[in-house]
Each structure stands twice: as C-alpha cells, then as structure tokens.
Amino acid sequence: MNLLYEEGGDIKIATAQSASGTGDAESWQATSLSGKKIKLKAKEVWLRFEKPEAQAAMDEAGKLTADIDLQFLWDCASDEEFGLVDVAKEYFGSQASVPQQVALAIALQGVPVFFRRKGRGRFQRAPLEQLQAGLAALERKQKELEQQSLWQQELVSGYVPESLKSSAKQLLFAPDKHTSAYKALIAACAETGESPAQLMIRCGAIDSPLAYHQGLFLKTRFPNGAAHQSDIGIDKAAYAAAVAELPFAQVQAFSIDDSDTTEIDDALSVTVIDGGHRVGIHIAAPGLAISKDDPLAKVARNRMSTVYFPGDKITMLPESVIEQFSLDEGGPRPALSIYVDIDAQGVANRDTLQMRTEMVPMTSNLRLEDIEHLVTEESFLDESSGYPYRNELAILWQAAKLLYAARQEKRIANGLRAEQLGLIDSNALARDFHFQIQEVAGVQRVDIVPRQRGSILDTIVAEWMIFCNSAAGQLLADYGLPGLFRTQKGWGPLRTRMQTTPGPHEGLGLDYYAWCTSPLRRYSDLVNQWQLIALVKHGVTAKMVAPFSPRDASLMGIAADFESCYQTYGEFQDRLEKYWCLRWAVQNGEPKSFHVRHLKAGMSRLELVPLHLPIPELASHPRMTRAEVLIADVDLLQLSAGVRVIEIESKQDFPEQPLECEASVSPGTLAVAERPEEDASPE
Numbered sequence: 001m002n003l004l005y006e007e008g009g010d011i012k013i014a015t016a017q018s019a020s021g022t023g024d025a026e027s028w029q030a031t032s033l034s035g036k037k038i039k040l041k042a043k044e045v046w047l048r049f050e051k052p053e054a055q056a057a058m059d060e061a062g063k064l065t066a067d068i069d070l071q072f073l074w075d076c077a078s079d080e081e082f083g084l085v086d087v088a089k090e091y092f093g094s095q096a097s098v099p100q101q102v103a104l105a106i107a108l109q110g111v112p113v114f115f116r117r118k119g120r121g122r123f124q125r126a127p128l129e130q131l132q133a134g135l136a137a138l139e140r141k142q143k144e145l146e147q148q149s150l151w152q153q154e155l156v157s158g159y160v161p162e163s164l165k166s167s168a169k170q171l172l173f174a175p176d177k178h179t180s181a182y183k184a185l186i187a188a189c190a191e192t193g194e195s196p197a198q199l200m201i202r203c204g205a206i207d208s209p210l211a212y213h214q215g216l217f218l219k220t221r222f223p224n225g226a227a228h229q230s231d232i233g234i235d236k237a238a239y240a241a242a243v244a245e246l247p248f249a250q251v252q253a254f255s256i257d258d259s260d261t262t263e264i265d266d267a268l269s270v271t272v273i274d275g276g277h278r279v280g281i282h283i284a285a286p287g288l289a290i291s292k293d294d295p296l297a298k299v300a301r302n303r304m305s306t307v308y309f310p311g312d313k314i315t316m317l318p319e320s321v322i323e324q325f326s327l328d329e330g331g332p333r334p335a336l337s338i339y340v341d342i343d344a345q346g347v348a349n350r351d352t353l354q355m356r357t358e359m360v361p362m363t364s365n366l367r368l369e370d371i372e373h374l375v376t377e378e379s380f381l382d383e384s385s386g387y388p389y390r391n392e393l394a395i396l397w398q399a400a401k402l403l404y405a406a407r408q409e410k411r412i413a414n415g416l417r418a419e420q421l422g423l424i425d426s427n428a429l430a431r432d433f434h435f436q437i438q439e440v441a442g443v444q445r446v447d448i449v450p451r452q453r454g455s456i457l458d459t460i461v462a463e464w465m466i467f468c469n470s471a472a473g474q475l476l477a478d479y480g481l482p483g484l485f486r487t488q489k490g491w492g493p494l495r496t497r498m499q500t501t502p503g504p505h506e507g508l509g510l511d512y513y514a515w516c517t518s519p520l521r522r523y524s525d526l527v528n529q530w531q532l533i534a535l536v537k538h539g540v541t542a543k544m545v546a547p548f549s550p551r552d553a554s555l556m557g558i559a560a561d562f563e564s565c566y567q568t569y570g571e572f573q574d575r576l577e578k579y580w581c582l583r584w585a586v587q588n589g590e591p592k593s594f595h596v597r598h599l600k601a602g603m604s605r606l607e608l609v610p611l612h613l614p615i616p617e618l619a620s621h622p623r624m625t626r627a628e629v630l631i632a633d634v635d636l637l638q639l640s641a642g643v644r645v646i647e648i649e650s651k652q653d654f655p656e657q658p659l660e661c662e663a664s665v666s667p668g669t670l671a672v673a674e675r676p677e678e679d680a681s682p683e
Contacts (some may be wrong), residue, residue: 001052003030003040004047004102004121011046011106013054015040033058046084046105049098064103070114071607077115077125082106084121089154113138144180144535151184156191160203168205172196172212173219197637206223209636213579217572221307221565224485228318231297234289239324242289243334246359253282253335254364254389255327255462258434263306263315264327266360267335270392276343277395278352282335282360284520286317286325289334292547297323297526301558304565307520309576310435310446316521325520332359335534336529337517338471346398351551353471357536365390368457375456397456402462407466409511423458428452429597431612435580445587446580448609465517466508472532473512477502479530480543482550484524484559485512498524500552500561524562529557575639581611582634582641591632593646598625617645625649 001016001372014030026042033055043243049057072216073091088096088104108115108123115123126134154161160168164181175182189199197212206212218226234242251269252393269280288295300316307314315322327333337360341352371387379385380394401421408418430450437446469486476483488496496507505513516532519525535545548555585592585606596604602619605612606626618625626649633642 001028002049002057003028003045004049004105004522005040005044006046008107009109011102011109013058014040015054015100016040025165043120047098047101052098055155056680057102060099061102061106063098065106068104068107070107070111074114074125074131079125081118081122081124085225086122087123112140145373148180148184148187150182152187152191155185155188155199156204158203160205161436164460165205168200169215169219172200172206173216174223188408195637201637210576210579212637213575217575221568221572222314226314228299228315233297233318233320234296234324241288243359246334246357248332249280249282249335249337249356249358249360251280251282251360252363253280253360254329254366254392255328255362256366256368256457259367259369262321264365265518265520265525266393266465266468267327267360268396268460269360271394273341276341278339278341279399279464280326280337280339280360280394281464281517282337283335283468283517283529284327285336285357285529285533286323286519287336287526287533288319288357288577289324290321290526292530300523300526304562305569307569307572310580311437316523322520327360327362327365329365330361332361334358335360336532338468340467340471342395342399346395346402348399348403348467350471350474354474355475355532355536357533367489372455372457377456379523393456393460396460396464400460403463404459405510411506414504414506414509416650418504421454431610433577435577444583446584448581448584450608460507466513468517469513469515470508470510472516472528473502473510473514475535476514476528476531477512479540480550481535481546482552482555483514483528483531484555484562485558486515498563500555500559503664523558527558539546539681556557577610578612578639579636582636584609585611585631585641588635591630593601593628593630596627596629598623604629613641613643615643615645618648621648 001019003014003016005012005014011031014028014032016028016030018029019026021042024042028040028045030038030040032038052060057234068091076090077087084101085096085107088101091104092100105121109117113131114126116126117358118124151161151164154308164171167181171182171185175185177183185196185199189647192199194202196210197206200206201208201212206215224536249269251271253269254265255264255267257264265284267282269282271278271280290300296317299318303314303316305407306316325334327335335358337356339352339354339356340348340350342348354499366388374385374387379387380390380397404421412418430452432451432453434449434451435446436449437444439445473483473485475481476485482500484498484500486496486505487499488505488507489503490506502512504511514523514528515522516528517525519529530547531542535542538545543550585594593608596613596615596618597607598604598615598618598621599612600623602614602616603612604615604618607626613631615629628646628649630644630646631641632644635641
C-alpha cells in the first residue's frame, strides 16, 4: 500500500512495509521515494492507494499539476470545507485517478493563496480580499524572480547591473541575504564557480583583492568611513587655556623614532644634577585638553587605537589634534613628564620619582635611519663622534643596561629564562620589516626591508618606555587609583590581559605595568593619562576627583573593548602584511624559489619576509630546518599559495630569539613593533 502525506510543505508518497493499530491509532513503517525509513500515523496520511506504483503516481502527477486551473476551481468551489477526494471528483469527474488526486494535492499545497489548509487533506476557499492580496504578492514575487534572473545573467557575463552598482560593496561586506540582489549574486557565483569577491572583481565592482581586504575591514570597524569629521577638534583658544598655567621645563628634550612616524608620543631628556643625572621621560599630553566625556574622547573611545598596516594608517585622533600635541621639534610642547634620578653608575633611584605636567622644549626629533648605525659602544668613548646627543645617549644607555638586568633577575625569579641583550645573530630570522609601497607605471610594487632589533637605540627607547609604564603603574597603585594595567601571569591563552587593578607582568619582570607612553595612538594610554593628571593636580585626594573611580564599571568595559578591538586591528595588520608578502613573492610575474625555515606543526616562514605558509613535508623535521621551496599559484583573495619543496637542508643552529618587549621602537611602518610584542607568541 502507498501513502500520500505532507512533509515540510511538500507532498510526498511512501510505500508501507508494515502496519500496526487500527482506526485513528493505525500507523505504518514505510519507505519514502528517496529510500528513507519513516513512520507515519493515520492522522498524517492524506490518501491511501495500491496502484499505480508510488514513483509512477508521482511522475504522472507532476505532469498534470501544471494544467490545473486553481482560479477556476476557486470560482466553482463553495464556501464550505471540502476534502481532497471530493474536490478531485468535482474537478476531474467521478472517476478521478490517483495521479490526478495527487496532482491536485500538489497544486493546492503549492499555491495556498486560493485555499486555506483546514487539516489533513482538507481545504476551504480563501476570502476574496485574501485571494487578491495573495495574487498581488505572487505577481510581485514573479517580477522579483525575473529581475533576479536578469541580474544573474548580467553578473555571469561580467557586468554589474546599473541598479546594483551603488550597493555592490554592501552585497559583499554586509549583505541582506533575503534580497533579490544577493540571491542573484549567489546564483551567479554558483553558475561560474567563483566566490562573490572573485566575481565582483571580474565585474569591476571592486578594484582588486587589496580593495576587498580593506573594504571588509572598514565595513566591519568603520561602517561610516575612516575619515574624521572635519568639525571635530580642539580650537586654539581651548588649547591655549589648557596649557596656559603649565610651567616651563628646564630640559632639552629629544625623541627617537623612524622617519615615517608622525604621532610622536614620547621624548627623553638628561639633566646634570649633584651626584649624577636626572632622566626625564616626556609623554605627549592630549589629556590636558580632552576630558573623558568630550566628543573627541568619544571618537577615541570608539576607535580605541590607531590602525597600522603597510602603506597607510587610520589614526585614533584627528590629524589636527595630533599636530597640536605631537612632540615635534621646534618649540615647547605640553607633556606629562616622569623624572627619576640616576647616580654616576647609572643606577635609578625609584624613591626620587617625580611626575609633572609642563611645557617641554623639544629640541630635536632624532630619526633611526640617520643615526642608528653611528650609535655604538665605541662611539660613546670617542669624543670626535659627531652625532647629536652623544653624551645623553651614553648616559641613557648605561642606565638602560641596568634596568634591563634588573628585569631579567625578576624574569628568572618568575621561572622564565633571561633574554639576550643587544643585537641578535645576523643569521636569525628578522622580526621587523619596513614595507615600502610605490606605484610604478600604474602598478603597485612593494619592497620589504628587514630590520634586526637589538641596537643600542632600540634598547634605550625600549627600557625607558618600559620604565615609564612601570612607574605609571606604581604611582596609580600607590595612590589607590584604578587604571588599565597590562598584566601577565601564569600560562594559557589569557595569561596576558588588560585589567583595572594592579598586577605583575612576569614576562617583563615588573611588579606593575600600565601603558601610558602612547596617548596619541592608544585609548588605554589616554585613559591612564587622565588618571595620572588627576594625581599630579590633586595628590592624595586624586581618588575623589579622578575621571574613573575604583570599581568603575565603565573602566572595566573599556578594558574588555580595548582587548577585543586591539586584537581585531592586529589581525587586519597581519592580513595585509601577508597580502603584500604574497605580492612581493610574485610581483615579477614568474614562480620563484625561496628559502624557508620550519617553525612548528608544518608551518614555515620565508627567510626574507614575514610570510608564513603551511608546508606539510617539513612537519616531521626539527625546528629551524632550512629548505628551498618554489612558490606558485598565489591567491591574493584567499591569501594562500602553492608550495613545492625543492631541497631540505639541515637544521641551522641559530640562537632562540628573545620575547621582545613593547615599545622597542616607535610605531610607524615597522611591521611588528607597532603592536605589543609581550603579547606575541615567539616563533
């Protein structure tokens, strides 16, 4: 026996294998036309029949369905409820066959605007108003399907329909999947075998894979555009009022950054005092003119950080504000300064810590490219060395080595191995890279220049910025002020985190660590600066007037949001770095061979650029095994490449690279140094 039933809105037929029960309690074990074993109850079955065979009945019904005139049937039907068999006899005659009854069931179920379902195989004519509304909806649906089909054909042929051009990026990056436009795009992709991004690039809706990667990020993080509003900023009168009463610092300050850095957050000074020197760390102070609830603060709160990526950046604060507070040479600039005295041997006395808000004369912006190669141990002893601030750098270097050594003792006490001070072996993998992107004859080319860390200037900047962040954390903790503390303790995925209460940073060997040295580019630093400025102004009563009070729920929210946002920005930077590395690998238009080093789990890295690629052939080999590979079939959308191993060489005995610390160089175009390396997993 065959059973007609409805499942998921579709009419189906199954063949009964066995039966149990009687009457309304009867049920069957049956096999559907697809071969699925099912159980049907009497209340679920519309029709029972012996002949024809189930598949034959369904095939013939499918042909008959198209000829059924439901409008005619509706016109002739009474307002009373009727059953499938009864209406089939009215429509087809008293000898209505099983296939005809099945066809009518399919028609009634498929177009419910004519008749309402009233139960198992039973219907009632829909009211006229409902019918008219339903038919109008069907007509609209038909037109949408026709339009969708037309759009699909145009997309397949490589043309974006005129009506879709304005919404092309919306379709890619934030589509409404219920629209005809999106359905046309997906149907076109299914027909061509392309991804939506591939098809849109072929059609010219977006320019390139680079535009896709950037557009996807911007749509997610900056849906209204990355540009700052032109009417938001700090006017000259407000700026003048904010700095009017600041004392003038009796120092000569200088910064150390790479040549592309425009947000100069920090500077150093060295002043002679009895028995030694006083070192000043001077931090740009936008917190003097931007309060917690200002519109500018809300912009910074929303963005959380400057976004760095090869060839460009998206600043946290408007350029006009950066220009007002960046520690550019040529005059006094408002700063939050932390001073500490060091003796003749370079030992820092933390009991002499002082913090002030003041106008700091900026006498020079030193650039790494200009003097890094000149600053050596030998040059410090050579009076004829002609580079600027030789004496000051020698003093800072001597003290930096002692600060570094003290941190290593703490690291060892924490169960970690000591890091190596100074230049890393020149054969080790570089970790910093400068991406130079230029347009030549209308085509973008990229040069990726490695830079080894560990120079004297690197160490000077790193150690004194770490000291400043540590001192800021200590001051906040000593006065009971909450802040955004960077902590690292134990092991696991959450070992490094942002929290609002003091805690140790075991990786850096510090009791306290609170980012404060980059308030122009990180919201966490700006928040901490507000707290520190309150401390400067109010001392022991600062806890009563600081922008954030202990256990402030909003501060906890900032900590969580900053972590999430900062991670997203880092992933975007990594994504674009990988894009440009792949471009670099194929930009001469032919497959090339490169040397790679195996890292772990089959993942290897090119020696010349920071490109990580899976190479299963190296998975069983020791770490740092060197191999020559051929790279081809680069996919700039998927950010993948085909790799063929040419030759596997022996493991190289290179030293382990230390876990780098935050602020080893100032942010700019260096690929790794723009993020906190104490969070990064060592290769």
